Amino acid sequence: MSTLSSSVQAREPARKAFGWKKLLRWETLLGLVVILDFLLNAKLSPYFLSPWTLSDASFNFTERAIMALPMALLIIAGEIDISVGSTMAMASVLMGLVAQAGFGTPMVCLTGVVVGLIAGGINGVLVTVFRVPSIVATIGTLSLFRGVAYAVIGDGVLKSYKPDFAYFGQGYVWGPVSFELVLFLVLAIIFAIVLHTTVTGRRIFAIGANPIAARLSGIRVDAYKFWIFVLLGAVSGLASVLLTSRLGSTRPSIATGWELEVITMVILGGISIDGGQGSILGVVLSALLIGCVTFGLSLLNVPGIVLAIVTGGLLIGVVALSSIVGYSGRRRRH
């Protein structure tokens, strides 16, 4: 259980030889692949190495990357939520209605986050109170939330957003550095600190590794799980604010299929699907990797079907590779 002990490792550097084990950490591997792909892109496309190109590229994955952070927490805690794309759609539709009713941008953003929060709460209650397995519960809400979005606006469109709303998904903080990117990096740092340096983070790992042992040792397992669901819902609402702002309009088909892309990011980032292991750094690197690979290929006009194959191949390849080189502890649980 190397991740749990990442902070422990730091305190006991002399415990083991510095060499191979450290080099073969998942994050190191991912980092190397990111650098490799970055260099390859720069070599293959004359347009890649421009600050604006790189900034543009970041728009394609930041919203999903932001959702990947709380999703990582949830998967580490041993649960999963596949309703996040639909949560975004439902949040976006309600934001559209609020904007249509004449409310200003702060109210619109608040609506998005609160709708996400409530959606997350529903998932949390289903899992922790009604004891529905999370995958089943969220398959249900996946259809339910998307259905609500379609029921409200059908094949219509909501686009009465005020001009200043465009900032969240299209604005820049400084030069080519977008608001979305800054928000992602800030959130990543906060999530990393909470997960890797606090008691709360330690307990989340413990819950995922062995929920029964965690409960017996006095951790309020259900409360933790519930609040992570709520957090993921709220962040999905936030991502919906960003995406809606970027599109400048809402249709009920918004963010279709994003749940799997978010989960792909998390798994590629080295978070064990069985729970109990992983790091935020890994998730950030995998988001960068997916962004880099897909944008690099699309600059070369490689068709999207090939992109999908590459992403799938990457996932299987990296997971298999880590398994082959014998990740000490990574594959071992309980």
Added chain:
Amino acid sequence: MDRRGFIKTTAAVLGAAAVPAGFAGSARAAGEIRVGLVAKSLGNGFFVAVDKGAEEAAKQIGNVKIIFTGPTSTTAEGQIEVIQSLIDQHVDAIAISANDPDALVPICKRAMARGIKVISYDSAVGQDGRIVHVAPSSDELIGQALDKLAAAAAPDGKGKFAIVSATPTSTNQNAWIAVMKKYLSQYPGLELVSTVYGNDLADDSYREATALLQKYPDLKVIVSPSSVGIVASAKAVEDAKKVGQVYVTGLGLPSECAGHVEAGSIKSFAIWNPIDLGYATTYVAVDLVNGAKGPGNSLPDGRMGKISFDANGVGAMAVPFTYDKSNVEQFAKIF
């Protein structure tokens, strides 16, 4: 280092730098105009045909490169990613068939802000997000074409005909039928006896067409300005064993109508030609890159003649293309 040595070294460094640049597939050739052609989704025969037309135009104009691309599924988000990468390749023009007229506006504005000429074809982008829209046809042209098809289907251009439309509230179909009625006086032999509605559903359309055949035994032609209605009507005629007495025509897809053309219930029908659409779109895009102004002007589009855009930047390419026994099989493979 002496002066000559310095020049030599500089030349060597520049030469080395030029080599990798030469390998890059997407680098720009001198003076080349690059047009990004964005489909609703890849793997759709219609857009493969559009690309074919675009390549034809590119060859004719010369020094034009078409970058044909699109998302895997028909989503606005996917198209935005594709447009983003075209912007970063510094293409000269982007032509889009939009999956969502509104959601693409911000990214298209961004493209235009960076000096790229953005147009839409087939399915429009909102007015703020494009310079012009190349519509495959217009209500006026379609209505007239439907009259012409009815006259061609009736023996000697004379006889009773009926219309199997979509729903009573279908905006497109109602506009086309209004135009048909307006120009009907040009065909004195034709008499419109009834307009019925099949609701764009196969079984409703079939039932309405069958009822027409019973009610008007001397009916010569059924016109259906709906791709569902035309197929259902043709089936009704075949099932009523009236092939040769009653002909069906209208707007339909070659792949769906080919069988009925073979069976003899459809002589000819029409729909826009995607090859021509890609061809005309490319010409318009290149015209704009070369400095032409869009809205309110007529732009030449090669063998199609020219296309005039109204003040809102919408232009209709041509009358719908007519398909019959001679070409339906060829196009049935496309869409």
